[in-house]
Amino acid sequence: MISRRRFSQISAAMGLSLMNSVNALSIKTQNSSPIVVSTWNNKKANQIAYDALIEEPGALLDAIESAVNSVEENEKDLSVGYGGLPDNSGKVSLDACIMDHKHNAGSVCFLRDIVHAVSVARKVMEESPHVMLAGQGAQDFALEHGFEKTNMLSEQAEKAYLKWKKNPVFSPEINGERHDTIGLLAMDSASDLSGACSTSGLSYKTPGRVGDSPIIGSGLYVDNKVGAATATGLGELIMKCCSTFLVVEKMKQGLSPENACRYAIEMIVETQDYSGKQAGLIAINKQGEVGAYAIQKGFIYTVADADGIRVLESNYYL
Ligand code: ASP
Secondary structure, three states: OOHHHHHHHHOOOOOOOOOOOHOOOOEEEEOOOEEEEEEOOOOHHHHHHHHHHOOOOOOOOHHHHHEEEEEOOOOOOOOOOOOOOOOOOOOOOOEEEEEEEOOEEEEEEEEOOOOOOOHHHHHHHHHHOOOEHHHHHHHHHHHOOOOOOOOOOOOHHHHHHHHHHOOOOOOOOOOHHHOEEEEEEEEOOOOEEEEEEEEOOOOOOOOOOOOOOOOOOEEEEEEEEEEEEEEOOOOOHOOOOOOHHHHHHHOOOOOOOOHHHHHHHHHHHHHOOOOOOEEEEEEEEEOOEEEEEEEEOEEEEEEEEEEEEEEOOOEEEE
């Protein structure tokens, strides 16, 4: 374990913004400044959440929602929100969830024609008696709550789809541009924890396919007394191991965030055929320590705290 300050000194000395094996480090908070951690290189989203938490320390969900919204709006992100790659019928469908420090949760899956899936998930949490809405029901609920219909297929995604259609082979191996799901966890200055996850899921999936991302305990889990975790990668692997619930339970038993993520990744590789497939987990505990682990090399995540924003590479099984 290494303190955040010491970590910054090392990073500066090495002149690295992306460090392999930093993964081995956890980041311990020494003050009450907020901490935001997200999957992949989501620096902009982390900055939005961090700044919002500095400005309005109590508005944890607002900070998380606006950060995730910024990714959902970004058409260049090919696996979240507008611009996400479609299913094999050429239609984009979204999965998202949100969970707060009071153990409230909301979720939508197989949602079509709405950009801000995470905001609909929050509405489900706050304005319905349910946790999860799917498909047409989720869309109807969104429209009733003031969301607008949008054609979600960007020009770029349509082009990619038409190219794929010429040789329409589906493979569950996740590589390259096919994953970027945002899972984002935040701790505010009162050490309360919340998180959200949003994705367009696997590109060229079977219509109706839902992954881990909107499933509480698979794509996201928060236990405010213990910590929080979120996932990215092949949902079919993650959801059969309830991976984020497992990570948080392992932190409850005393494992560090990285070791808890490692435990959950090991459960995936022990139980399933993982060859050529990726799953990555990130976690934060109540002490503000952050960790991550993945099946394969190449999983990066972003941390924002009082020492700034940096993109780190996780340790991995293979
Ligand atoms: N976990 C997402 C899903 O399976 C995809 C990803 O993160 O790449 O839908």
